[in-house]
Amino acid sequence: MAGKREDAWKLGAGWNDTFLWYAKAIIELKTRDVTDRTSWRYLAAMHQFDRDMWIGLGIIDKNAALPPASDTLIAWNQCQHSSYYFLPWHRGYLARFEDIIAATIVALGGPVGWKLPYWNYLDATNPNARKIPEAFLLKYLPDGVTRNPLEDLPRYGQTVIGPEPGFGIPDIDLSAMKETDFTGTVSFGGSKTLFSNPEAGVRGQLENAPHGSVHVLVGGALPVNPGDGFLSAFETAGLDPLFWLHHCNIDRLWAAWMTAPGVKMESGKQWLDGPSDRAFAVPTVDGSGLENYAARDTLAGGKFYPEYDDLHLGTGVPAPSAGGAIRVAQGPTSMAEPIVIGANGQKVSIGDAPVETAVTIASKEGSAVIVAMGPNAPERPAPARLFLKLENIRGASIAGGIQAYINPPAGAGADLPQDRVAGSAALFGLASASKVDGQHGGNGITLIFDISDLARRLIEQKDFDPKHLRVKIVSVHSGGDANPVTIDRVSVLRD
Ligand SMILES: [Cu+2]
Incomplete structure (x- = not known):
């Protein structure tokens, strides 16, 4: 041995x-x-x-x-x-x-x-x-x-x-x-x-x-x-x-x-x-x-x-x-903490069908993102990064899976295009993390996806309207309409 x-x-x-x-x-x-x-x-x-x-x-x-x-x-x-x-x-x-x-x-x-x-x-x-x-x-x-x-x-x-x-x-x-x-x-x-x-x-x-x-x-x-x-x-x-x-x-x-x-x-x-x-x-x-x-x-x-x-x-x-x-x-961490520059308006509840929610970025911040991530972006010490945050994902299922898309084609059914995926995650321990009396405080799971590459693509395709980013969320094995997965807030952060 x-x-x-x-x-x-x-x-x-x-x-x-x-x-x-x-x-x-x-x-x-x-x-x-x-x-x-x-x-x-x-x-x-x-x-x-x-x-x-x-x-x-x-x-x-x-x-x-x-x-x-x-x-x-x-x-x-x-x-x-x-x-x-x-x-x-x-x-x-x-x-x-x-x-x-x-x-x-x-x-x-x-x-x-x-x-x-x-x-x-x-x-x-x-x-x-x-x-x-x-x-x-x-x-x-x-x-x-x-x-x-x-x-x-x-x-x-x-x-x-x-x-x-x-x-x-x-x-x-x-x-x-x-x-x-x-x-x-x-x-x-x-x-x-x-x-x-x-x-x-x-x-x-x-x-x-x-x-x-x-x-x-x-x-x-x-x-x-x-x-x-x-x-x-x-x-x-x-x-x-x-x-x-x-x-x-x-x-x-x-x-x-x-x-x-x-x-x-x-x-x-x-x-x-x-x-x-x-x-x-x-x-x-x-x-x-x-x-x-x-x-x-x-x-x-x-x-x-x-x-x-x-x-x-x-x-x-x-x-x-x-x-x-x-x-x-x-030593102390050097990366600037990302800040929230936009969010959706209300809690999202996802059962069997995907749900779309709109994230609004204030116009000044929105223009800055387009400059920082557009084709002529200045190379700062490191390229700018953009993130999508799903806060407090809760559900009754033991585990599940979640996928978020940005600006998928309107009316797209089950076959959502992979080039619009913002991120996916397996929701290990979803039910445990959602229990109010549980060890994890009932806050569910909070995820952050790096959407920098997707944002650059969308900007290049002129499909990036900061005032209205459509975020589509699919929940797999959510427990259906009877036991939906909920998300308190969907927001966009930049570094
Ligand atoms: Cu583990």
Whole structure:
């Protein structure tokens, strides 16, 4: 077993040692009571727990005793989404999960030093990259009789992830890796919201895609029935063994991003020591207690800093030239925060049919955008950027998909032109994020799409009237007219 985390597809086909021991350890963890801090279910509940949902899915018995509140209030329902703690929280969570699996393997008589593999789905050099690794699709362990815990759970059913028009997801890519600031309104790692800040946070670009997309591509997006796939809901995601390999790759993308030239990592004390209102917690490896960590513990030198065998394949970050030292910029973020220059008038509600809403940009700002983004735009230090923001997307479906278009041809039906797409997103955790009494404050999901290229095209085609930008929104698996997806505000921002 290697000392570093490796690519799942490079470990050997089918039942390689890493996956076989992972499966055996999961079988052992599943025998442990939910009150045991090292049990499969306790570890998943740390992400998010919903008693009724778990009873309904047969994960716990309705008479099951749960851990005491002194435990659950600290360790359960911690998952960080739409927050600039998304990456560090999950990094500590993965690291301790890995420690517990590794210790279990040793206790079962297996090798020392098991490391969590990553699912490198965007590695263009590997023709299998987008396939779910084989061991997660086999019904039995090599003995031919023991049910395989890597496979024995609900998933949507597709085994290769890619464009899924049924979910409104065109494809996964690495565009998030181009964001240069960790924190901010348009950010790589998440917007500056605190753990329980009542103000809605914006999903960071990496959290949106590929992170959220892969959750929904594997878990499915069907409304109402949470059993359709564990990966689509906060409350069940950690029960899918593939969750950990997916998040390991997201974590690796963060590690790779840190080595890219010119990126600005968050270095404020509030972030490094945070969150201040509820410290992150993981069980000790033996389960005897709980242990706190802060964001700084997940950075270089910290106890949860991971090691990967490679940070280049499938990350979009080129290897540094030979001998070149890697430099990470530290300091206040430099990118000017984008400002809202126009918005629509009212809340939008989308059921089965697409809905169109009009965004009005004030005339002075509108003319400035046309100059800044038109064919004769002066090259400032960087080209001007324009964004479309969908604020507080809420809905009752477990997950969903959303697509926004700008100025599609009038009367266009289901076949909306792809060259007018402003952005698409898989709405991972939609219902959880919409629950008023939930951990995420009921603010739903806020997304920001970069529409700079689209705006330039529209300006060039003389189809950009700032006083009247038509934004058409399609919601996939919204729950229909009975359970529409709502959006509080649609606005346009410029940097
Ligand atoms: Cu996730």
